[in-house]
Amino acid sequence: MSSLTDRQIFGIAVILYGISAVYSIFLLRRETRRDNRVNYFLLLAAFLAHSYSMVLSGFSLASCPIKNLYGATTFVLWTMVAAYLLVGSFHKLRFLGAFASPLLFGIGVFALFTPRHVSEAVPNFTGGWGSLHIAAFTLAYAAWGLSAVAGVMYLTQERDLKMHKLRAILSLMPPIQRLEMVTNRLLIAGFVLFTIGLGVSVTFAHKGEFTMRGDFKVIWAAFVWLLYLGLILLRWKFWRGRRFAGSAIGAFAFVLLTFWGSSLMSPSHDPRAMPETKTNPQRQ
């Protein structure tokens, strides 16, 4: 495996995520504990390959591998899988993988198509705040991703209960009230992390090197922040249940679909506009 580049190893991980996603379709049709265990080990194998690719990437960059869109996306994906593997170690919650796998596979495929220019971080941050900026944002996306997964589970289970399907009872899913609570808490956790990321940007970014005003990524981030703030307030005052779960999914779909485009339209985040640093050619 050492002759493979980190990207190729990540490709193997994505293939495993894909197999898990296909297997999940079978699982969602006929759920049994033993099958969930198979899916868990598929995701564990993918996670190990994914982790190894990140380690190789880190060595090639001689730093934390979150230096570009590829690094950020794979880190979001890695965080989500790690969270699932932790939760899935409790056998009653292992079925969550069946709902997470398609999303994980989607993010993995997206990451494979992102360019991996390694940019000098623009804007630059004083001290170690740049790492906190990136970590807070990526963890926020991971939390929102998991919130969307919980939302999908809510809608699936709620629909089955409404339609009087036997699988609503046979399912190993938690009660819908708890699923809604999990969706909400993950959404709030993501919002707090996102707010920290924004706060760090505003406070510690070197203002002289770029202007926040008019930067599309900044506008986009502010919009996303407002979108999630609105969702939290709506849930608190008005929306519960199906509408809230649907909104959590919709909001994350928006983030997923516009993230790349918003980066391309931002002078401070566009990887094409950034000076590329040298990386280990053996690992490219």
Add this chain to the structure above:
Amino acid sequence: MPVVVLGLSHHSSPVTVRERFAFSEARIPAVLQSMRESGLAEEAVILSTCNRVEMYVATSLEPAKAFAELQDFLVRIHDYRDPLADEIYKKSEPESVEHLFKVACGLDSLVLGETEILGQLKKAYDLALQHQHTGSRLNKIFQRAFNVAKQVRTETNIQRGSVSVGSVAAELAEKIFSSLSDRSVMVIGAGDTSEKTARALLSRGAKHILVSNRSHDRAVALAADLGGRAVGFDDWAKEFARIDIIISSTSAPGYVIDRAKLVPLIKLRRGDPLLLIDIAVPRDIEPEVNFLEDVFLYNIDDLQAIAADYLKQRRNEIEHCEGIIREKARGVLTTRPITANQKQSGLSSASSAMHP
């Protein structure tokens, strides 16, 4: 020394016959003693429940002779003088051992896959063991039966799901609410099925029960039974904002709860889910309310369909269970009898099979 079984169950005889062959627990040790003293049995266990009376016997007699004498003994001891056709069944090895395993697994029960029989079997075995009416042969076979029951429970879906209306309703509630302990249940119409459903919810942790009935006295009586509170029949809507589960079973000719009545009340709930269980015929709750957000309506047909689906699933597992049972019966019949030391460790394993 072969093991045989002779008995009668709900499959072979009506309750009018079974009740005449039933043994009280206090009488069983003396009957076992008598069987052994008469030379009919070297070892014996008697299982007597509402659905079956069975004698498991290790005997040195030829099976045909043993069956004739055991039936004669059973008839005589109960002073049964009416003619018998096929009410009493007789099985010799390996069917006798397979039958015991099936009984332990609930495969021979009236409610397929039920677990109560395992406790009853354990109790019957313990009684015989305490009075020293079992030996190496029956010890080994009964202990293996308890192990097989545990294996079947963990490896198959024979015990999965609920097969009664009340239990299905309770399971549904557990799929909607995070916890039943802080949920309020209202029973509208104090009928038998609604009482059973309320009890199923109570057994799963529900604590606050309100009972409303046209006859207030009946409501008060049932509320007292369930540890709840009675509410006037015309006042139930006032309590609605705090209610999470409604079980309705009135004999009203029209809808007691309809969409028009429910819509303004739903707004008071701020998005909390509401489970409506309509077990009345004619129905008490307008079906259209199921289209309201956060409202889950199940009528008697829905609940029975789920219970029937569960039962079907259990039936589909029978073949799998029987495969395990055949293999284990073959195994136990080809190995040596259990020793005295192994008996005690086997007992603890039997106990763990019942209380995992």
